[in-house]
Amino acid sequence: MMNPQIYISADETTFHLTNGEFSYILHCLPDGHLMHLWSGKAVRPEADYTCFHEVFPRPMTSCPDADSWYSREHTAQECGTFGSSDFRTPAIEITHPDGSTLSDFQLTSWNILDGKPALPGLPAVYCEDSSEAKTLECILTDQKNSLEMVLSYTIFRDHNVIARNTRLINHGDAPVYADTVQSLCLDLPDSDYVWMQFSGAWGRERHLRNRTLEQGIQSVGSRRGHSSHNHNPVVILRREHTDEVQGEALGIALVYSGNFLIQAEVDTYDKTRILAGIHPDGFRWKLEPGEQFQSPEAVMAWTDQGLNRLSQTFHGLFGRRLARGCWRDRPRPILNNNWEATMFDFDEESLVKIAGKAKECGVELFVLDDGWFGARRNDKAGLGDWVANPELLPNGIAGLSKRIRGLGMEMGLWFEPEMVNKDSNLYRAHPDWILEVPGRTGCHGRNQFVLDFSRKEVVDAVYDMMCHVLDDADLSYIKWDMNRSITDCWSHALPADRQKETAHRYILGVYDLYERLIQRYPRILFE
Structure with a gap:
């Protein structure tokens, strides 16, 4: 692998994160919304991938732009919101001072950082040297209510992962309520995956369950107050013929000990939205003017070399860059x-x-x-x-x-x-x-x-x-x-x-x- 890089297009609308083996590309549309273009095997940074943006008209489509057929329902969003042509489960849902829940977050600025910032009060993967990772922070603003959202993406030199989190900051003069704050929203172009989850009960935790993704919603989560022994906050999506040593697989792990949700929603065009974060049931966070809310971290790992490589990726990252202290690299005593x-x-x-x-x-x-x-x-x-x-x-x-x-x-x-x-x-x-x-x-x-x-x-x-x-x-x-x-x-x-x-x-x-x-x-x- 090479040192992680973040390439920005000449018009500053496309952001390409890569370590030479893995690429993650996002793009800012003319209306300021961030869309997802690519995640997977590394691709050339100098190429234009905006052709992946779907603008084909469909029956019953709702369009936020009066002069085009563009609809957010059929576009891969980086942080989907409900109510303005996207009818899928939202990654962010805010109740505004006027009682509305419609949000319109538009990209206003961005930062590139060496290394990876810590998350105050929350566990997160880290760097021992700033050369190990690069972080892209996309700052989006809902202008009507002066609400800011920071989407953070970190790519690592030694691991094919993207670490993601979401931060909300209320710059307005009235309180707002965050009803849903997902750490990760990933819209995939198809649904040809086998969903793998790890479920059980006390004394028989983390048994593997497989099922094929179908149209509709399937999820794993906890409302027990903690992530619990029933369902582990990790999901793997693998291609049908992926085995331990070959094939593509995508892993989602939430670095959090509380109520959680990892969900796959397949629409009737067989596109898939993955959400991971705090379970929205029973959750609502009041943001007074000047206050902010930080989501937990979600880690997305990718491989085209089978499930064993995916396991090695997660173990290598969490064992050496999530665990800390003098016991991190020592054998445990008998x-x-x-x-x-x-x-x-x-x-x-x-x-x-x-x-x-x-x-x-x-x-x-x-x-x-x-x-x-x-x-x-x-x-x-x-x-x-x-x-x-x-x-x-x-x-x-x-x-x-x-x-x-x-x-x-x-x-x-x-x-x-x-x-x-x-x-x-x-x-x-x-x-x-x-x-x-x-x-x-x-x-x-x-x-x-x-x-x-x-x-x-x-x-x-x-x-x-x-x-x-x-x-x-x-x-x-x-x-x-x-x-x-x-x-x-x-x-x-x-x-x-x-x-x-x-x-x-x-x-x-x-x-x-x-x-x-x-x-x-x-x-x-x-x-």
Whole structure:
């Protein structure tokens, strides 16, 4: 591969991203809308590919331009909007101050950056050197309401991928509501693909399911508050005869842990629109004047050398440019976890005995699981009180870790920071810190209730409790459980017109806790 390049046509309407093996081309139409011309095997940058723009008239076509047959319904859009001749599912849907949902985003400027900017508050692939990637930022504006949309495209030197995200900025003088903000919109010229998704349930996650794309909509997603064990936020589209070692395939992966949607919509002319991003059901984000919203990142990978090469592309990118820290390139230690041996029935001496036997077997890391804290003698009490139980561990976690290390082993510890039992000191002190709808009976899962991580003070309190333990003990590993999906998604801290922000704000709170902990404890492996 060559260093990534972004070529711009002489009239500054066509943008060609390439690394010598892979090309992605977009074009600005006379009305300012961005359309998709090509994604796939590298093509010559000096050629004109605007012939791919369809202008052929069709019956019942609606045309935004009174002097032509051009319709957005039959044009490959880079960010489709509903209501102005495009009848497909939109990538962006805004409720404006006048109550309308019609948007008209036109390209007003663009930037080319070396490397790849970080996404504030969100995980994203990165560069260690600015020569690894180039980023194109297309700035589009809805002039009527002074709403700006930034579409970001990053192409990499060493990976045949495009990383995409969407940012909205309200430059107007009145609030608007973002009802749909997809990270990726990709309109393909045909539907001759097999859709591959990875679905399952607890204990049997990520089983491959194949189906042929047909006219209509098919999708995979989650409305469980997290991406979940049911459906993985990855989809592959392969040609019928593609196998592990030959043939074309396109992969879409969403770098996000919350509610998500990846969807294929095939129209009656057998063209395909792929959308990937936050699930629009139950989502609405209020943008006050001056505020902005950043979507998660979607990564599109392409190959013409079979599914094995596509897997290598994703693994190479995510393993070396999404994972971070000192553990990124190191083998994980062999560990022994006490849970199946003891469940809640243990004390310091029994744990040290188990660890000693594990050491004899070549185990490198001993992990103390659930039950070490508060009044946690069963799964109905104590969750949220991250203080060692002195009856079980008279010397605390610090004393136990010293004894484990004395055996020549590392030590790890279990947390479930996002959850709480109602029989806990934390809940008794702050009953409004859980997600619940006032006046309704809330759901529990495994006797757990979900802490409202959309609130900074809740994240701060959990962070402080965890730091008190981690500062005191010599730990190398944290097992981080999240044992239930989110119900009753309502926050005591948000007004009514912002309640649909709760699920995404919760995930941002989780990411905030992650980031603070890994910055403070860079040598600990968090799993």
